[in-house]
Amino acid sequence: xxxxxxxxxxxxxxxxxxxxxxxxxxxxxxxxxxxxxxxxxxxxxxxxxxxxxxxxxxxxxxxxxxxxxxxxxxxxxxxxxxxxxxxxxxxxxxxxxxxxxxxxxxxxxxxxxxxxxxxxxxxxxxxxxxxxxxxxxxxxxxxxxxxxxxxxxxxxxxxxxxxxxxxxxxxxxxxxxxxxxxxxxxxxxxxxxxxxxxxxxxxxxxxxxxxxxxxxxxxxxxxxxxxxxxxxxxxxxxxxxxxxxxxxxxxxxxxxxxxxxxxxxxxxxxxxxxxxxxxxxxxxxxxxxxxxxxxxxxxxxxxxxxxxxxxxxxxxxxxxxxxxxxxxxxxxxxxxxxx
Numbered sequence: 001x002x003x004x005x006x007x008x009x010x011x012x013x014x015x016x017x018x019x020x021x022x023x024x025x026x027x028x029x030x031x032x033x034x035x036x037x038x039x040x041x042x043x044x045x046x047x048x049x050x051x052x053x054x055x056x057x058x059x060x061x062x063x064x065x066x067x068x069x070x071x072x073x074x075x076x077x078x079x080x081x082x083x084x085x086x087x088x089x090x091x092x093x094x095x096x097x098x099x100x101x102x103x104x105x106x107x108x109x110x111x112x113x114x115x116x117x118x119x120x121x122x123x124x125x126x127x128x129x130x131x132x133x134x135x136x137x138x139x140x141x142x143x144x145x146x147x148x149x150x151x152x153x154x155x156x157x158x159x160x161x162x163x164x165x166x167x168x169x170x171x172x173x174x175x176x177x178x179x180x181x182x183x184x185x186x187x188x189x190x191x192x193x194x195x196x197x198x199x200x201x202x203x204x205x206x207x208x209x210x211x212x213x214x215x216x217x218x219x220x221x222x223x224x225x226x227x228x229x230x231x232x233x234x235x236x237x238x239x240x241x242x243x244x245x246x247x248x249x250x251x252x253x254x255x256x257x258x259x260x261x262x263x264x265x266x267x268x269x270x271x272x273x274x275x276x277x278x279x280x281x282x283x284x285x286x287x288x289x290x291x292x293x294x295x296x297x298x299x300x301x302x303x304x305x306x307x308x309x310x311x312x313x314x315x316x317x318x319x320x321x322x323x324x325x326x327x328x329x330x331x332x333x334x335x336x337x338x339x
Contacts, residue, residue, distance in 0.1 A: 007294060008036060008044045011286040017044075017052035019059050038063055043217055045070060045210065047286065064221065068213040076209045081220055090223045093327050098241075101230035103155040105334060109231055109247055110164050111151045112336035116251035117171055118144040119339045123255065124178050136174045143170055175200070178258055185268040186261050195278030199271050202279050203260065206289065207253045208246065211316075215249070216242035218316035222324050245319060248337040252312070256296060265292060305335040 014028045026034040044067045052067065057080050060067055067080040121141045124131055132138055147163050154160060172191045179186055188200040196202045216226040216239045229240030260266045270285030297313030310318060319337055326334035
């Protein structure tokens, strides 16, 4: 089993990363701020436009440490990784299979997303039944349950996408009812992405970008092409298969964001509002969010398919391995992650 190490998050925009032997060096205005051994790092997330030296990128590629470049407001820009792992025959099978994806693969993916979304609502209903005073949470959970069945009643790709889109609209329509603290500061009017226009949208988009990058790295590490997916449309620069896999994990991000808000770990002062109306996490906000996320990744879950305990941070790698088994024909269906 792969060992979960630390992810290095560079949130200070003045930091430039360089190489010193077997160490990553963080510099600011020419001064060395930190030395970090490669031995302790599994991935790097760089929110700085200054970037890093070619020598460091080469060393990271050699050690299989992906460097993810993300804009300060959380938008994924690019990833530097080493040689493609696995063999060409695995990718050949992937291209052949996903050129005309099995209907059941798409149906299972959407159904898993809706089931996991329902679990977020049911968790709130269980812990805080008073949040459902107007019945909106129960109604949304019932709708998701019914639409899961509808997904398996059609093989039409557009219809499945329509079901998913309508469910997402209904879910984010009741998202404010899941926010139990700081309701005024974290009110979600509607889902907005580029740019996010409120604090809750910022948290969601920021964490979706982090998890998508983790999924892309995991897929590449087992020899799959993260750009060749089966559900999201193929588009230059889009890691479609990583986006497909993230659908299973959105519930984890949403539960995490709700926890950060409801426990008042992040607050209004952790955000900056631009003249354009766009909202961004400031440095303090990013540090709080990423520190708690790294801590959460080390928590243990019981994988529903393997029946084994794993660290949450290893989930993208486990699902990537299961995807390779499915593509090779070693298992009949790809087992989507279900809470």
